[in-house]
Amino acid sequence: MKIRIYGDKVLAETAKPVEITPELVKLLDEMVPFMRNARGVGLAAPQIGISGRFFVMDAGDKVRKVINPEIVSFGSNQIEMDEGCLSLPGVHRKVRRPKKINVRYTSETGEVIEEELKNLPARVFQHEFDHLNGTVFTDRLGPIQKKMVSGELERLRRRSEEGETLSADESYAIRSSESFPDYIKVASAEDSAKVSEKDSSEPANKE
Numbered sequence: 113m114k115i116r117i118y119g120d121k122v123l124a125e126t127a128k129p130v131e132i133t134p135e136l137v138k139l140l141d142e143m144v145p146f147m148r149n150a151r152g153v154g155l156a157a158p159q160i161g162i163s164g165r166f167f168v169m170d171a172g173d174k175v176r177k178v179i180n181p182e183i184v185s186f187g188s189n190q191i192e193m194d195e196g197c198l199s200l201p202g203v204h205r206k207v208r209r210p211k212k213i214n215v216r217y218t219s220e221t222g223e224v225i226e227e228e229l230k231n232l233p234a235r236v237f238q239h240e241f242d243h244l245n246g247t248v249f250t251d252r253l254g255p256i257q258k259k260m261v262s263g264e265l266e267r268l269r270r271r272s273e274e275g276e277t278l279s280a281d282e283s284y285a286i287r288s289s290e291s292f293p294d295y296i297k298v299a300s301a302e303d304s305a306k307v308s309e310k311d312s313s314e315p316a317n318k319e
């Protein structure tokens with residue numbers, strides 16, 4: 113299993129719904145330790161080169177294996193949190209998203225699960241869900257922020273054009289050498305959510 117880097121076509125595709133097969137169940141089982149080795153809190157199928165609608169996540173509350181997810185509704189409160197991505201090592205930015213969402217997905221046992229998520233679990237779910245629609249977090253930045261990361265994105269794009277992929281360790285090594293607050297530092301992400309919550313009374317956006 114290798115991590116695809118920003119610029120890889122599979123990261124920009126809309127992934128297709130999947131059927132639960134023994135192969136899928138096995139793959140989801142393998143994605144969890146891989147995500148942990150990379151010190152990530154989520155890993156979506158397109159990030160390992162599969163254009164299918166499934167991902168794994170562990171935002172500190174529990175491990176979720178999420179198949180064919182839907183976001184049923186978005187809360188009206190928006191908060192800013194630092195985001196990074198295993199496929200965009202070296203890039204971190206604050207992203208504004210709804211604090212609370214209602215989701216529906218199928219588990220690996222075929223059970224339909226409906227949940228209300230808030231704070232970090234809601235954040236990770238939205239980030240991974242975006243991957244299934246060919247969206248990465250930098251697509252959600254405003255023009256100025258986008259410009260600030262454009263050099264870094266261009267470097268990543270060139271690496272992916274050369275066919276480079278990353279192991280879990282390599283992705284972590286790059287991300288851990290950064291001075292930015294890290295997406296994987298759950299506590300600090302929650303702190304930053306608290307800090308920015310007070311100025312977050314705008315209505316939910318078009319998502």
Ligand SMILES: [Zn+2]
Pocket residue numbers: 196197198199239243
């Ligand atoms: Zn990501």
